[in-house]
Structure formats: C-alpha cells, structure tokens
Amino acid sequence: MGRATTTRSPDVELPDAEELERLNLSPEVAWYLLSRGIPLPDCPPRWKTPEPRTVAGAWFDPARVDKVLTAFGKLRHTQGQWAGQPLRPDPWQIAYILAPVFGWVRWDDDAGDYVRIVNSLYVELPRKNGKSTLLGGIAIYLTAADGERGAQVVAAATNERQAGFVFQPIKQLAERAPALKKHVKPYKKRIVHPKSGSYFEVVSSVADAQHGANLHGAVVDELHVHKDPELVETIETGTGSRTQPLIAIITTADKGKRNTIYDRKRRRIEQLARGVLTDTSTYGVVWCADWEDQHGEAPFLEETWRKANPGYGISPTRAYMMRAATEARQSPADLAKFLRLHLGIRTKQETRYISLESWDRNAGLVDERALAGREAYGGLDLASTSDLSALCWLVPDDNGGYDVLWRMWTPEANLEALDKRTAGMASVWVRQGHLTTTPGNVADYDWIRQQIDRDLAAFNVRSIGFDPWNATQLTNDLTAAGAPLIKVRQGFITLSPPLKELQRLLLKGTAEEPLVRHGGNPVARWCVDNLAVSLDPAENVKPDKASSAEKIDAVAAMVTAMAEAMVREPVRTSAYADENAELIVI
Template sequence: MTYDHHKRWRPASRKGDVCGYTLDGKTCERRGAHYCEPRADRVVAFFAELLVHPAGALANTKFVLASWQEHEIIRPLFGEVHWSEQWGRYVRRYSRATIVMARKNGKSALLSGIALYMLCGDGEESAEVYGAAATIRQAGKVFEPCRKMMLKSPLLAARLEHVKAARRIVDERTGSHYEVIPADADNELGHSPHCFILDEVLSQPDDSLWQAMRTGTGARTQPLMLAITTETSQQYSFGAEFIDEADRVLEDPKRAPHHFAFVRKTPRTPDELERLHRLFPGRPDLPVSLDWTDEANWAWSNPALGTFLSVQSLREEAKEALGDRKALNAFLQFRLNQRVSEVSRWIAMDLWDMNTGELAPNPGWIAGRLEGQRCWGGLDLSSKLDLTAWCLYFPGGELVWRFWAPQSVAPILDKFTDGKFSEWAEDGWVTLTDGDTIDYDTIYDDIETDHHLYKIIDATYDKWCGEPVRQALTKRTRMKMVESDTTFTRMTPPMSEFMRGLKAREYAHFGNPVARWMADNLECKSPRDDPDRVRPVKPSRDKTGKRIDGMPAAFFAIDGGLRGLPTPSIYESQGMSL
C-alpha cells in the first residue's frame, strides 16, 4: 500500500518562512502548514537505529516500524507542522493524539518508543514525560518495555539513567525525565509535561487527570498529550466520550486540527460499515461484512495480525466465543474493538436447554428421584416484598429449586411473563404466601422438609438476609450455614464452574420453568479497571420486571460443592461407630 502524506488534510495556511529543516542531507523546502518529511524521518530513524523490540517474536531485533505504524501514526503525528507566531518557528501541528485499536497490537512497545523519543530525541530541555493508567501496575506495562529498550541500546544506556525506586528514567544532559504516575489528579497538579501518555482511557473514571496534565502544557513549545485505548464497555463514561470525539475528528479533521486520531474499530452496523468504506475508499484491509467470525473482518481492528499478533490465537478465542456470551463480549471488545455493554446476558438458552436432563412433570417427581442423597444448599433471600430462592446442588449435577413470593407479587410478574408466573405457582414451581409480604415461616418449614428429605452438607446464604434467618434455620435443622455475598470475589469461582459445567453438559435442572426464566434474565458485569485481569462476573439485580434470584442461589450451592465433602471422622473412615 502506498501513502502520500502531502495529501492529508491540513489547515490552509501559508504563514511562516521556508521550513528548511534538514536531516541526512534532505531539506524541507515547504512553507505554511505542511508535512515535513525530514522531521518524520528523524523519528522513524530513532526507532530503527536506537531501539530494539523488548519482547515477543521480534525480541532483540531492530525496531523497524511496521508500515501501518510508520505511515499511519508516526509520520503524520511527528511530520505535520505549522508556523507558530508565539515561538517564531515551525512546531508540530498535533498537540493531542488518540489511538484506538484492539489489544495486543504492539501498543506498549510503540508508546515506549515514543516516550523515549520525547525524553531525549525531541530537542526539549528539561522535558517532563509522564505515563499514567488506572493503576501503577498498568502504567508500568509501558514503562517496563521502555526500560528494556533503554538498557538494550548502547547509546541510550550510556546516556540515560534508570532510577528504580522512583520508576523514573533520567537524561542528565538535558535535565529531562520520564516517570510513571498514579491516576490521582489531586496529587498531579504542578507538572509541566512535554509529553503525557495515558494508557487505557476506558479505565479512567473521569477526565480530571487528563485535564490536570493538559493545563500544565502551556509553557511547552510543542507538547504532546497522547492517549491510547481499547473500546470501552460503558456507553456513558469519560472513555466513551474520548473515543467518540476521536471518531468525529477522524470523520471531520476540521473539527479539531490539533487532534490526531487513529481509530480502528470493526463496524457493528451496516451504517458503520458504509461509513468506514466512505472514509477509507479502496483500502484492502477494510471489513467486508458484519460477520465477526469471518477472518477477513479481523485485520482492520488488528493491524498487527499476521506479524506480531498470532492469527491462531484469535481463531481460538473466536471458537470459545461461539458458546459463551462472556467470551463473545470479550472478543468483540478487546479483539474487534467494538463497544459492548458492561452488563450483558450471560447464559445462552440453547446451552441451558442442553442441560435439562429428564423433563420433570412436577417438583414432587424430582424429590422422589433424589431422596436421601448428599447435596449443598444455596439461599438467596429477597426483601419481604419479592421472590426468595433456595437451590440444592447434588454431586451428579442435579439442581433443584424452591421459590417463594407474596401473593401480591404474582400479578406484577405476570405482566413480564405473559401470565406464566401464576401458572408456575399453580403447578407447584412457586409457593405463594398470603398477603403483601413473604411468610418466612413457610420458607423455614420447606427448608426443614428438605433437610429431612436429603443429606444437606451445608447451606451458603447471602449475608444480606441477616443473622435472624441463619439463627432460625440453625435452630430448626442444625445445618451448617456459610455466609457469602454477590461480590466479584465470591461469585467468580462458582459462576465460572457453572459455565464450565453447562458447556460440558454436566447439569440436570429438569426443565424447571422458573429457573429457566431467571437464567434467561441473568446478566453479568465485569470490572473495567484492568482488561488483562480475568473478568469476574456477578448477577445484576437492577432490571425492573426481571428476577434472577434462583441463579445466585444456585451459585451459592455450587460454591458449597467447590468446597467439597467434609473430612470424615476417624470413626467413619475406619468403619467404627459410637
């Protein structure tokens, strides 16, 4: 693919003298706002002649920029200049840059190279270069490759010093430094950044850190505020606003001539696909359809695909995503760079139905099949005005529920189930108690019945329901009660195990219609602070008209199963009796 950088849109300005910038015998003779090739050559040469790749398949080889890195990011970002009346010379046109692309496309190495150039290659005295992310650990993912590049370059290693305790690289010759800072705007006032690099904008709660740094650049002749990110999962957030603005600038650069935007997102709608082909006519790497499984649509959001990004790894992730909603959302967001909701439906109903086992005609039929067997219990109590769920999980994968609700709730839930909720109650799948509030004595009676019917090893309950419920059940049954909650930490293990078991068809829910309704309503959330972490999930309870109580109850019961059977006493293990 060929590039003509002189055809890029720029403000029509003839201000200023002839540029005259010279590098290796090449002099720029242009004037006004223009693309200065020797300036761009300088940065490209800095990468190729001084830096090596810090990791991966290209580790320890010269950092020769890939074509897309060179011509679509580095050359326009550093080569576009305009005349500054204030400084009486040509300066970079772009003071702000936003790069939006999928993960694992070499952004950390690219950012590290830019940071080193801005530290000691840009000709700025007392340059302050900062890297930040949601956490020091995340920001360190840019700093660490930077440190490795410095140490592996004889010239840079001789010139720069790494101050390990401060996570700082210092250039004594110019009085400049590069360091990692926390994402705490209150403590980051007073800086005068020549360059500020913000990694993973989607993890920032607001624009306070960005603005704190931006307002400190006024004394610099050609500062650079650079943000790089993957698409966010939150529609209304600082990250979404940031990315949307870059999209607008890409479509209309006149909107903000100082803002460089490199945005690579796989389209989600026909309109987005049409827009992409309109903005980049004739590009061979453009998506050809909206089919996320088509490998022909992966290259646009993954420009490194086939070089230092493995095609096979994407194939494997795409295959996993076919039967797993959480994996699908992760693939769409982090691999195809699409915006997905932070809250998403979690269980595919075809997967749920594959785990029916025998279809039970009524709840009593199930009890007759499992009587006397060991199991674990899970209890999710609602307020007195809503549904409460109890679930038993058996080692063979059987799941058995009880549901209770006040009579007054039935008409409300009928509206959201096409009248089925009352039918489920008539068929015995839900127990309705008289009045407007739930009758806890009925719940205690039914759980006590199950205690005599099955061998319940322990029962895990949501601590929200409080101590009185635990005391009442313990007094009636002498069951071991284990406290839990629906936080990411407590929900992740049983939910992960549940999804694994669903895929392996290890469960039997006997076609419980109430549980199926709740499984279809179930949504999961994932933390947004660090995309590299395993995405824990927990039930979302904030959808009016939808109920999911049976699912947390099942996860509590499965959590008991993960703890395993109690250790037998010496009398049991040796066949002795008291």
C-alpha cells in the first residue's frame, strides 16, 4: 500500500477522526479547505467512493486544486441573480468533487510528471444544485487550462436536440468570461483553445465519437436519458493514449429502471463505496434522501431537503423547494417527480433481502482441510453458455450453523468482460483462487466434473441439488455415475424456506459466533450485493436473476444447497416464523 502524503501547514488544526468520518472528508481535503480559509461543509453525500489515498506514491497536491479554482474564478455565471459574477465553487463542490478529483496525483514514468489518479468522475444530485455549471467549468478547464496539448474534449448527447441543451450553457460560460476572450474562441458547434490546439465539442453518435478519437476529456450530463450505452462506452474507450484523461458524469436519479447504463454506473459507485469492488481510478459521490424518506411527512421536511441537496438554501432556495413540495402534495405523479428530481430517490427500487452488514458479520474462518469427511450438502448452478458456474457446499455443525465453500468457474474468454463488470476484480479473484478460468469461450463441464469428483471423495456428500430446468450432460453423467444429485425446482415453494433460513441465520449470527461461516469469499460477496428477490402475494421469496443488477450465481447455488440441507437434516428451528427476519431496503 502507498502512503498518502501532502504538504501540511502547522497552523491548521484538523477536526478529530470521528468528525471527519461524519463529514465524510479525508484529512488531506479537510486540511486543504481549512488552509485556504474555506469552511468545512456539513452536507456529506449518501454514497462516496474512497479517495485514492492507498495508491502507491499517492500525493495530494494543493497547487493542482488551487489552479482549478483559479480557472473557475475566471468564468462568470450566466443566469439568475448571480449573472456576471465570478464562478466560485461552493465549499461542498470543492470538498466532495473538485479537490478529491484534481488533487490526488501520482508519478508517471511515461509522462515524466505527476498525473491525476482519478480518471472517471460520477456525481449524482438533485436538480438546481448547480450541476450543469459545474460540468461546464470542468469541460472548459480540461480544454483550456489542464496543460494538455491538442486536448480533445467532448460532451455526449443522445441526439442533436439534446446536443444544443448541453453545448449552449458551456458556450455561454466561455463567451461571457472576460479573462477568456483572448484565449478561447467559441464557434457554433465548437470551442477552440488555439494556443494548445485543443477544442471542445458535442457528439451525438458513435461515429462522431470515434472520429479521430484521442480524447483527453469528456462530460456527460443527465446520464439517465441515455437509453443506449454505446455512445458513452465508446467515449470511455477513446482515452487510451492520454496520460491523465477525465470522464465526468453528472446526473440526476432515474425512476429505478434496471440494467440501463445509468443503473450500472450508479450501482458500481455504490459497490465501490461499500467496498464490494475496488477501483482507485474511479471517484463518485451521490446525494439523495434515504429510501424511508419517501413516506408520510418525511419528503416535506427541511431536514430531508438538506440531506439530499448539498446546495440547499442557495441553490436550490428554500422558497423553490417549498413550491415544489406544495405541488408534490397534490398528486401521486407530482410526488413521484418530487422524490426523484428533488430528493434523489429512485422511485422504483428493489428490496434488499440480505444486508452486507449481516453477511460480513458472519464471515468467520473456514478451514477446508478440517472439513474433510464431514457431512456436506451441495448446490450446483451451471452457466448455460459463457458466464459463471457455481458449486456451493454447506457443511453443518452441531450448533445450527454451517461452514460454506464455493467452487466457481468462468470461461477464459469471458474474463475480460467479467473484469469490465467488476472493475477489474475478476482477474484478482482468479489470482487469489476464488474463481477458476476454464479453457475456451463456453462453460467447460469437464473441469467442473473433475472438481465434483474430488469433492465427493473429500466430503461425506449427502446430496447435490441442481435446477432440473438447466439439466445438462454433466448432471446426467453424474447421476449415471451414482452421484447423489437431487432436482431442486426454482419456484417460490421450494426456494422460499431456504432463503428465509439463510437470512435468519445471518441476522442471528455475530462476529464472535457466526452461523454462516463463508470466510469472506469476495466473489460470493459481490453476488450477495447484487441479489434481488421476488415476492409472491403470500410473502414467499426467491432469488430473482432477471432483476438482479449482476450475477448472483454464488447465492443461487447456496440457496439450492440450503434447500437440500434443510430437507435432509433434523429441523432445529423454524425457517417460516421468525420475528428477526426482515426485508432490508436501501
């Protein structure tokens, strides 16, 4: 691990660690604000990814942030009561966006200089918090002040009409800044910085994005309006030859539609913030009210407005929020709009059945060698073609708990795609031995068969549950060879009891006495964090692969194994009526 460093002033007294944690500020950023006479903001985001303090050689360079703020100060507000006034970012914008992104650097031998660590920025916040102005300032800075020769900076738009909405505010920033008149030339569809040969323009098609793509920067406003991910993904892959590119996305929340590019980006930021994935080149912050704040009077309380709107009181103003809240009281449709646009609440959101807190609390230690010869129950979840396959073993103890082992496979050709979906963690999992790659581009059942044969020899296997709908030649061969395979249908009646039992054990288990000891397997943890469930009218539950954000194969295999363990073991406690069982919604 690297050690974060910065130049500190002895005259600055930082708040204690508990207060910094409450404010969600790193010591380096807090020091910077106080050393520059900027008050510490008291509006921490709901989600914030770690700053890249652990990168080898990471250094917080205050001069870099000074340069950004100086450049912003040369711009002028173009609308409202501040029109014509210098664009001075608010303390919260500096603390949670500009300083973490532009301040953290590392030495790059190829560039022969220090370069930014963060290459991807994601900011989500409700309307009227100055996001478009902030985005425009970043775009102009990358074009004209970042010290990059021939910088190509683009903005992504879904069509020509939206391109105008994106380009015009940024063009106005450039046109109305007296300090920029001699340096920047705004044209109809392009802003040019002649001295460095750099330019900014809007692209609305993949072909435009690919044309001469050697991007230094890109900005994306309102990500949720991009129904097709191709344009944004093309832009993200066009920065390979730059030493410190930056893709900045600033958006409001969507309604909660699954598997869109917005949904994937937002979930990735949450997973980075929770530590499920790690990517020091990505930094993101999300401001929003809590899910519970949509009920009763909570949406109309000022404390809720402050929680979701870091600029509350200035932009949006109290009067503006009161008008919007008054409209929201009048109809369900207006309330849904208010929740999404002004409180950042995705109005259609899945229930989270297993919390990471309870999962992590039960990690414990698992010694596979000590489990040899023990009674075991298996669950097999086979990929139909080219994705994850999972085998889970549950080994019961004498206290109502289980030790858990997984075997997980993916085709070698799928690893690159899986890396993209896991911020590069899939390759790490392979190196750590948690995930096995098999030859070719489809699931290699021979490899899986060999592992199952080894496990049959190592454990006292009572049964291996599998989904009969996805029966394969592998399951046919294992059955013919005498392996104790049992069909476990994937409906509510079969899967609800084991899933409820899993939740019950996790809620009951403690760090001192875990009841589902899984050893902190990172692939399984990723799957748990992805898990969505379906509920029927009788409140039965089952894993829902279609609604889950990403792969849940490790959990699916575990629930199938639990179905076998519960059927064949003496029932020690009821899985159907437990006052501690609950749905956890975030």
